[in-house]
Amino acid sequence: MKVLISGTAGASGWPAPDCGCASCARVTPGRRPTSVVLDGSLTLGGSLPLDGSAALDGAVRLPLSGPLPPGCRASPGPDGLTVTIPGGQRVLYAASSPSSPPVPPPHGESPHGESPHGESPHGGASREERGGQEGDTGDAEEALNLVLLDVLDRPERLGDLRRRGLVGERTHVVAVGVDHRVPTEAELIRRTALWGVRVVPDGTVVDTSEPPPAPVPPPRRTLLLGGSRSGKSAEAELRLAAEPEVLYVATGPSGDGDPEWLRRVRAHRDRRPAHWGTAETTDLAGLLRSADTPLLIDGLGTWVAAVFDECDAWPDGTGGNSGDGADAVAARCDDLVAAWRQTRARVVAVSDEVGLGVVPGTASGRMFRDTLGRLNQRLALESEDVTLVVAGRLLPLPI
Template identity: 65%
Template sequence: MKVLISGTAAAHGWPVPGCGCASCARLPSGHRRPTEIALADPVRLPPAGPLPAGYRASTGPDGLALTAPGGERILYAAPHAHHVVSFPDGHGDRPGGHGERLACDLVLIDVLDRPERLGDLRRRGVIGERTHIVAVGIDHRVPTEAELARRAALWGVRAVPDGTVLDTGEPVPVRPPRPRRTLLLGGARSGKSAEAELRLAGEPEVLYVATGPSGGDDAEWDRRVRAHRERRPAHWGTAETTDLAGLLRTAEVPLLVDGLGTWVAAVFDECDAWSDPRAGEAVTARCDELVAAWRQTRVQVVAVSDETGLGVVPATSSGRAFRDALGRLNQRLALESEDVALVVAGRVLPLPV
């Protein structure tokens, strides 16, 4: 089935007329027109009226599920959706001929709304290996076309220009290979954790590895931990542990490690390295174990760490020992990573070898 994607933007287009934001200011008027999809005359998405004979449709919290006369399945995913869509013939719940759930032929989705919906749709079998995924509803929530393309590549989505004709019978473009090991460095409130979450948003399964302390009676710390937890997709798993080497050796799903700074602090606690300078060898041994496991891991892992070289020299010997240990660990893991980037004020700066 051929599909004409004549418009790909949100309701007001991109740039938004009269908007003074930097994203809109970078683009000429009419760069992307409001989303409009033509399946066959007179079938349009979003639908303007009743569908012709042969088409079956149902609406659900994920959006509009449409089955064409030829059996092609299309999901027009609406923003702010939270639950499973009900397909007109049970698609999404009904097993296929080989005991597998049938996937859509085409998913049109606002990926800038909640990109983790992609991972959830993949987890539920609505998106499969042969599903074409096209970004719609695009607007100034993304700063540039280049950043849109970067995110689309991370999520396995096509950000096509207005006027594209897509044939759902053709093979889906091969998704770019993802780096197995990614290290994201940055200072406090740099956006490094948000970038790490963005990198894995489209995956059906992710294990979030929290290495920080519980906080005890520190209400402010508890609020920070709770905010991080609430921001994560509901279908992600969580492990609170300092045994990163063990997880890297045994994990079967992608890992998001947040972060290495709190892990080194926890290792200092466990080795009593804050007060005993002789404990440095024990800390080094733990770091050696982590680097060896990082080198051998078989799953995709994205780790967040603090860039120690941007701050003042610590006033205490224990503070300087911590800075040195974390700085050395960052260097060693960067050497064993396919992808390393510095995040500054939400901007991602790749660090080439």
């Protein structure tokens, strides 16, 4: 099947007419609204909605221009519009119709710079151990030939499609509906490369009889550093958004006894993909050694604080501290670094950059800063990818 992708932008195009945002000012030469022609006879993305089509998220209707050619079937559903052409090849069209605001709402972080979190109803168990969850379809479904997806809307939809077997190694996944929700073409390409999605210029022809381009293997170990409210947690989630399975590792307090913190925990948990698992633990070394799915660790700052608590290593208020406690903290850090070095799982970890502020005024503050700063250095040395996040902007830190 040959597919002409004559337009790839959102409903208003990119740049959007009369839009004054920075993204629309930067983009050149621009992109036309999404329009896709299957086998020269069926157009998706036109202005006419499919009669009786299902609504996505209660608002978005999936357009199909013109009548269905003989032998074609169109099936609307919660994933989008699935079109089957003669011969059995299937295309999923899941592009949002309305143009979205240029700046998405930021992901929340805790007052300490780490994302609030909490144990999900499914804990850290695998899908098989859970006996399935909402959205599971049991046995893997047959893979689609082509997916045309608005990945800027909810990239985790792609992870769910992969988890359910609808996107496989031979599935072409192409970004459509792109617009000023992303600041530049370069950032669009960066994000879609993280997710294994193709970005093509308007006018591209995709031949589904040929295999899709091989994705670039992601780094095994990624360390994201930043200050409070820097955007580091949002970037960590972005890195893993399209994975079929992710274990979110929460290292801080659950919020019991603190209503305001508990609200943050719940809001953060609710925004994570429903098919992600959650583990609330400080045994990071054990997880790194045993995990067989990608890990998102958020974060190392709360882990260090928890380890100080567990080892009773905080200063006693006179400037001194338990030597045994400090040695125990050092041993836990050594064990974490060794497990990080040896892990076979893909892991993205978030940590506070503690070296940019004033010297803390307390012995406990200085001890925390020194311990976390040294840990950051050691993990960075053993990482393929280290990035500093400042005001949502990324500064790669090459070795």
